[in-house]
Amino acid sequence: MKPRPFAYFAPEDVEAATTLLAEYGDDAMVLAGGQSLMPLLNFRLASPAVLVDISRLDELRTTHPIADGGRRMGSALTHSAIEDDRIDDPTGGLLPRVATGIAHRSIRNRGTLGGSLAHADPLAEWPLIMCALGADVQLRSLRGERTVAAADFVQGFFTTDRADDELCVSIDVPALAETHTYGFCKLARQVGDFAEAMAVAIIGWSGDDTIEDVTLWLGATRNRPVVLSRTEQVAVEGVASLLQRDLLAEAVRLDLADVDELGDAHRVQMHSVAVERALREATTERVA
Amino acid sequence: MTEPTPDVHVSLTVNQHPVSASIPARLSLADLLRDRLDLTGTHLGCEHGACGACTVLVDDEPIRSCISLAVACAGRDVVTVEGLQGREVDALREAFAEEHGVQCGFCTPGMLVTCVDILRRGRGGTDDEVRTELGGNMCRCTGYVGIVNAVLAAGAAVGR
DSSP: OOOEEEOOOOOOSSSHHHHHHHHHGEEEESEEEEEETTHHHHHTTTTOEEEOOOOOOOGGOOOEEOGGOOOOEEETTTTTHTTTTTTTTTTTTHHHHHTTTTOOOOHHOOOHHHHHHTOTTTHHHHHHHHHHOEEEEEEEETTEEEEEHHHHHHHETTTSSSSSTTTEEEEEOOOOOOEEEEEEEEOSTTTTTOOSSEEEEEEEEOOSSEEEEEEEEEESSSSOEEEEEHHHHHHHHHHHHHHHHHHHHHHHHHHHHHOOEEEEEEEHHHHHHHHHHHHHHHHHHHHO | OOOOOOOEEEEEEETTEEEEEETTTTOHHIIIIISSSSSTTOOOOOSSSSSSSEEEETTTEEEEEEGGGGGGGGTEEEEEGGOOOOOOHHHHHHHHHHHTSSSSSSSHHHHHHHHHHHHHHOOSSSSSHHHHHHTTEEEOTTTTTHHHHHHHHHHTTTOO
């Protein structure tokens, strides 16, 4: 047995889970799919006194429609459920596409959407995607329920806005309208590896196929997903400029410098390539 | 300081047999299978979810038994390489032998369990697809060509 001993609880419902979290505070860790936490326990990098196993809470695996075509997705939905689109994906294919690239099927069968968000590994996919989509995270505790924008929830390197007594119960994912296209690029040397660079672009189009707005986020950073405001502006200015590699790379460099994420030339190059490919994919359908 | 949980009584199904055991909460499913149930077909390579050797089916889905707690599998239906059954399995056994998909055999249990799932999901029709699906299973003999060919052959044999 590799983990240190712990007190194990498998609550029957969310209220019982939040009661345990209120009682044990930061002595407790939440075990969802365990695909990050169990290796940490095996290495004894984490040694919680209490483990609250939420894998039996069926209510966290439900999904239902919300306003404007979006969906409320239970936090314990697995990556596989999203990959197989057992969730009525509101994004026109982005969520299944991203899920398919997370680790391997045997990991995706266990790992969960909410677990990935609450773990906030800077290299993980869901924090990036949920920030870019403008998703909201619902947190519940004995004190009540509150909603936080994903971009505010994910605060930094393995750091979130979740208080010790709170459980992430669901994520509200807005729909991607028909007027929008997306592009996603993850660069990794092997199938299933964590990303070396990762970007997602969402482009809104007007009726005559000109770009109206661009949302561009970069993942696989040192801290947290980064919105690339300058590069978005370059992209809005026109498809022609999108294809000017130097212009884009310079904008990405300035955006990264703004948030102290510049890193060495290789990292910047990888980020730029991911951004360019995401933008190209998002424009491919509209621009032959 | 909160005291660790004393041994927990769990009941589950393993290879169609009901199993009950009193186990520490921190025992992995892999250790339950190997050390308590003598089902040593499930191999432990890395013990942190990177190599795929310990892959077993839980409720028909492949998972990594080294990073799954045995207590969390209470009431579940576990199938190890010893309990694999069905036409996909027969086809895979034959194809692995025919295509030289086994060298030292250490990765083979995880490979077989993963490959059964690949075929059951109707995946693995092309060389690329098989390699992508098998990305989480390492063969340190590097005998991948034989393994990939075996999956393609088994897929063809069951008319995937």
